[in-house]
Amino acid sequence: METTKKVALVTGGSRGIGAAIVKRLAKDGNKVAFTYLNAPDKAAELVKEVEQAGGEAIAIRADSGDAKSAEKVVEETVKQFGRLDILVNSAGVTTFSVVDNAGDDLSHLDRLFAVNLNGVAATVRAATKYIGEGGRIISIGSTFADRLANIGFADYAASKAAVAAYTRGWAWDLGKKGITVNTVQPGPTDTDMNPDGTEFSDKIKAGLALGRYGKAEEIAAAVAFLASPDASFVTGATLTVDGGQNA
Numbered sequence: 166m167e168t169t170k171k172v173a174l175v176t177g178g179s180r181g182i183g184a185a186i187v188k189r190l191a192k193d194g195n196k197v198a199f200t201y202l203n204a205p206d207k208a209a210e211l212v213k214e215v216e217q218a219g220g221e222a223i224a225i226r227a228d229s230g231d232a233k234s235a236e237k238v239v240e241e242t243v244k245q246f247g248r249l250d251i252l253v254n255s256a257g258v259t260t261f262s263v264v265d266n267a268g269d270d271l272s273h274l275d276r277l278f279a280v281n282l283n284g285v286a287a288t289v290r291a292a293t294k295y296i297g298e299g300g301r302i303i304s305i306g307s308t309f310a311d312r313l314a315n316i317g318f319a320d321y322a323a324s325k326a327a328v329a330a331y332t333r334g335w336a337w338d339l340g341k342k343g344i345t346v347n348t349v350q351p352g353p354t355d356t357d358m359n360p361d362g363t364e365f366s367d368k369i370k371a372g373l374a375l376g377r378y379g380k381a382e383e384i385a386a387a388v389a390f391l392a393s394p395d396a397s398f399v400t401g402a403t404l405t406v407d408g409g410q411n412a
C-alpha cells in the first residue's frame with residue numbers, strides 16, 4: 166500500500182493524529198509538507214524525526230482557519246517539492262456548547278467553522294489546481310458526524326457532518342479528473358487533546374466494542390490506505406475507524 170515518490174500536504178500536522186499521518190506518509194516514501202500554528206518546536210522536532218528516518222518533510226506556519234492562507238500553503242508546497250499529489254485535511258478544533266444555554270451566543274461558531282469547514286473547502290479548492298490524475302484528497306472527520314450520544318457537541322458534529330457531505334460532492338466534481346476524495350472518521354483516539362487514562366476516557370471505553378482507545382498510528386494507517394494505489398476505486402466514501410463505537 167505504499168504511495169512511493171508522491172508529494173503530500175497535511176494540514177494541522179504538528180501533533181496528534183496529524184503528526185502520525187505525516188510520519189506514516191513519509192515512511193511510505195512520500196515527500197510531506199505539513200502546517201502548524203502555535204507549536205513551532207513540535208513542528209521542528211517532527212521534521213527532524215522524519216529526516217532521521219530517511220524521509221523528507223517541511224513545516225509551514227499557517228492558520229487553517231484563514232481561508233486566504235490556503236492558496237499560499239499549497240503554492241509553498243509545490244514550490245518546495247515541485248508538485249502535489251495528496252492532500253490530507255487534518256486540522257480541526259472542537260467546542261462545547263449546549264443549545265439551550267441562555268447565556269451562550271454564536272461567536273464560538275466563527276472559529277469552529279472557519280477551521281473545520283471553510284479552511285477545508287479553501288484548501289481543497291487551492292489544491293485542485295495542482296493535483297492531477299491519481300491524486301488523493303482525504304479529510305479527517307469524526308464519528309460524531311454519524312452518531313452523537315453526548316450533550317454539548319452538536320456544533321462540532323455539524324461541522325464534521327458537513328465535511329462528509331462535501332466529500333461526497335467533491336468525489337463527483339473531481340472523479341472526471343481521476344482524483345479520489347474520501348473521509349476518515351476516527352472514534353476516541355489517544356492524543357494530547359483527548360488522552361486515555363482519565364475518568365472520562367474510562368467511561369468512553371465502556372462503549373467501545375474493543376474496549377480501548379485508538380492509536381493515532383491506527384488512524385494514519387487508514388489514511389495511508391486511502392492515499393495508496395490500492396484505494397484507486399474508493400471515492401466519496403467515509404471510512405470509520407472507531408473500535409466499534411458505532412457498531
